Amino acid sequence: MPLLLFGALTVSPPSAEAQNKYMGAATCASSNCHGSVGPRTATNVLQNEYTTWYRHGAHSQAYNVLSNADSKKIAGLLGIKNAASADLCLKCHSTYVPNKARRGRKYRLRDGVGCESCHGAAEKYLRPHTAKNSTHAGNVKLGLIDLVSLKKRAEICLECHQGNDNQAMNHRLIGAGHPRLTYELDTYGILQPNHWEVDKDYVKRKAPYNSGRAWLVGQVTRASEMVANIRSKKRGRFGAMPELSLFYCYNCHHSLKEDQWKKRSYQGRPGVLRLNRSSLLMVAQGLKPLDAALASQYEAKVSALESAYASGNADSALAELKTMLDGAVSSLVNTASFKKSVVTQMMKEVATFTIAFPSPPYEIAEQSAMAFSALSATVDPSGAKYQKRIDAIYDGLKDEEGFDPKAYIAAVRALKGNL
Numbered sequence: 001m002p003l004l005l006f007g008a009l010t011v012s013p014p015s016a017e018a019q020n021k022y023m024g025a026a027t028c029a030s031s032n033c034h035g036s037v038g039p040r041t042a043t044n045v046l047q048n049e050y051t052t053w054y055r056h057g058a059h060s061q062a063y064n065v066l067s068n069a070d071s072k073k074i075a076g077l078l079g080i081k082n083a084a085s086a087d088l089c090l091k092c093h094s095t096y097v098p099n100k101a102r103r104g105r106k107y108r109l110r111d112g113v114g115c116e117s118c119h120g121a122a123e124k125y126l127r128p129h130t131a132k133n134s135t136h137a138g139n140v141k142l143g144l145i146d147l148v149s150l151k152k153r154a155e156i157c158l159e160c161h162q163g164n165d166n167q168a169m170n171h172r173l174i175g176a177g178h179p180r181l182t183y184e185l186d187t188y189g190i191l192q193p194n195h196w197e198v199d200k201d202y203v204k205r206k207a208p209y210n211s212g213r214a215w216l217v218g219q220v221t222r223a224s225e226m227v228a229n230i231r232s233k234k235r236g237r238f239g240a241m242p243e244l245s246l247f248y249c250y251n252c253h254h255s256l257k258e259d260q261w262k263k264r265s266y267q268g269r270p271g272v273l274r275l276n277r278s279s280l281l282m283v284a285q286g287l288k289p290l291d292a293a294l295a296s297q298y299e300a301k302v303s304a305l306e307s308a309y310a311s312g313n314a315d316s317a318l319a320e321l322k323t324m325l326d327g328a329v330s331s332l333v334n335t336a337s338f339k340k341s342v343v344t345q346m347m348k349e350v351a352t353f354t355i356a357f358p359s360p361p362y363e364i365a366e367q368s369a370m371a372f373s374a375l376s377a378t379v380d381p382s383g384a385k386y387q388k389r390i391d392a393i394y395d396g397l398k399d400e401e402g403f404d405p406k407a408y409i410a411a412v413r414a415l416k417g418n419l
C-alpha cells in the first residue's frame with residue numbers, strides 16, 4: 001500500500017490522538033521486540049532497548065524511588081501522606097495517566113518513566129510500527145513522538161528535568177530534600193544510558209546526529225522554558241516572594257564565615273539575587289561563531305533582562321527574549337552548519353566566557369563542563385585530545401557546597417590551552 005494512502009486512512013485528528021491509550025512498558029518487552037538481552041542485528045534497531053532501560057537506567061526505578069527513605073522524608077516535610085500515590089510526585093516519576101480509561105491492560109505505574117513517557121502513547125502505532133514497510137514519519141502520524149527533532153526531545157526531557165506549570169519543581173520541594181535539577185541534552189542522553197545507536201542505517205532512516213547542534217538546541221530550549229517559568233503567574237512567584245529556585249542557589253546558600261565575601265567579585269552588585277542564567281548565557285557562547293551580529297543583539301537582551309528584573313518590571317524584557325529565542329535563534333541553530341571548526345570555536349567561547357568570571361556560579365560551571373563534553377564529542381570523538389582535561393574539569397564539580405571557583409577556572413584554562 002502506498003505510504004501516503006496508509007497514512008491518510010489511519011491518521012486520526014489531533015484531538016482523538018490525544019486520547020490514545022498508554023499500553024505499558026511490558027508491551028514492548030518481548031525478546032522478539034525490544035527485550036533482547038544483547039544487541040541484535042536482524043532489524044534496524046538494537047532490540048535490547050527494554051533491557052537497557054530496565055537494568056541500567058534510573059528511569060525504570062523512578063517510581064520505586066518514591067517509596068525509599070528519602071522520599072518518605074521529603075513527603076513528610078511537605079505534609080504528603082504517601083509520595084508513591086501523590087500527583088505531585090507521580091507526574092515526573094512515572095508515565096502518569098490519571099484517566100484510567102486511557103490505560104492499556106499492561107499499563108503499570110511501577111514501570112516508572114516508561115517508554116511511552118518519551119515515545120508517546122502507543123495504542124495506535126504499536127502494531128503498525130513493527131511492519132517491514134513502516135517508516136518513522138508514518139509512525140509519528142500514529143502518535144509516536146518525534147524525538148529525532150532535538151527541540152521536541154529537549155522539551156520532553158525538560159518537562160521533568162526542569163519542570164513547568166503542570167509539573168512543578170520549586171524551592172519548597174528542594175528545601176524538603178529533593179535534588180536540584182539540571183539538564184544538558186547530549187550529556188543526559190548518554191547518561192540515560194542511551195539505547196539507540198546513530199549508525200549508517202539510523203542516519204538513513206532518521207537523521208544524522210551532531211552533538212554540537214544537540215548541545216545548542218538543548219540550551220536554547222532550556223533557556224526558553226526558563227524564561228517561560230519566570231513569566232508564569234503560577235511559577236514565577238511564591239506569594240510576595242519570587243520563586244527561589246529560579247535563582248543561583250549559592251547566592252543564598254553560601255557560608256558567611258571565612259571571609260567568603262572577600263573572595264568574590266559579585267560582579268559589581270553585592271547582596272543582589274541573580275536569576276539562574278546558566279543556559280541563557282550558554283546560548284550566547286554558542287551563537288558567537290554562528291552569527292556574531294545576532295549573538296550581540298541577543299546578549300543585549302539578556303543584560304536588559306537582568307536590569308529590568310532588578311527594577312521590578314521585567315515583563316517586556318522577558319517577552320522580547322522569549323520571542324528571540326523561539327524565533328531568530330531557534331531557526332539559526334536548526335539550519336546552521338556545526339562543522340568541526342565551528343564547534344571547536346564554540347568550545348573556545350565557552351572557555352573564555354567561564355574564565356572571565358572571577359568566581360563563576362556553580363550552575364555556570366556545571367553547564368560549561370557539560371558543554372565541553374557535548375561539543376568535544378563532535379570534534380574529538382575518540383577523546384584522545386581533550387578527555388583528560390575535561391575529566392579534570394568535572395572533578396572540580398564534585399563538591400557543590402565546597403565548590404572552588406579558582407581551581408575550576410584553572411582546569412578550564414588548561415583545556416583552553418589545548419584548543
Ligand code: HEC
Nearest residue numbers: 065070071074075083088089092160161163167168169179
Ligand atoms: C518536575 C519533576 C519532578 C517532580 C515534581 C518530582 N521529582 Fe523527584 N526527581 C525528578 C528528577 C528529574 C530527578 C532526577 C534528578 C537528577 O538526578 O538529575 C528526581 C530525583 C528524585 C529523587 C532522588 C532519586 C535518586 O535516585 O537518588 C528522589 C528521592 C525524588 N526525586 C523524590 C521525589 C518526591 C518524593 C516527589 C514528590 C514530593 C518528587 N520527587 C517530585 C523530577 C521530579
Ligand code: HEC
Nearest residue numbers: 028034044045049050053059113114115118147148196202
Ligand atoms: C527518557 C526518554 C526515553 C525513554 C523512557 C525511552 N526512550 Fe527510546 N528513545 C529515546 C530517544 C531520545 C531516542 C532517540 C531518538 C529516536 O531515534 O527516536 C530513542 C530511540 C529509541 C529507539 C530507536 C532506535 C533506532 O535505531 O531507530 C527505539 C527502538 C526505542 N527508543 C525504544 C524504546 C523502548 C522499547 C523503551 C522502553 C523500554 C524506550 N525506548 C524508552 C528516549 C526514550
Ligand code: HEC
Nearest residue numbers: 058059061062065092093113117156157160188189191192
Ligand atoms: C516523566 C518524567 C521524565 C522524563 C520525560 C524524562 N526523565 Fe529523566 N529522570 C526522571 C526521573 C524522575 C529521574 C530520577 C529517577 C531515579 O533516580 O530513579 C530521571 C533520571 C534521569 C537521569 C539520571 C540522572 C542521574 O543523576 O543519574 C538521566 C541521565 C535522565 N533522566 C535523562 C533524561 C533524558 C535525556 C530525557 C529525555 C530524552 C529524560 N530523562 C526524560 C524523569 C524523567
Ligand code: HEC
Nearest residue numbers: 171174175176177180244245246247248249251252253273
Ligand atoms: C533567596 C535566597 C535563596 C535562594 C536563591 C535559594 N534558597 Fe534554598 N533556602 C533559602 C532559605 C531562606 C531557606 C530556609 C532555611 C531555613 O529554614 O532555615 C532555604 C532552604 C533550603 C534547603 C533546606 C535545607 C537548608 O539548607 O536549610 C535546601 C536544600 C535549599 N534551600 C536548596 C536550595 C537550592 C538547591 C537552590 C537553588 C535551586 C536554593 N536553595 C535557592 C534561601 C534561598
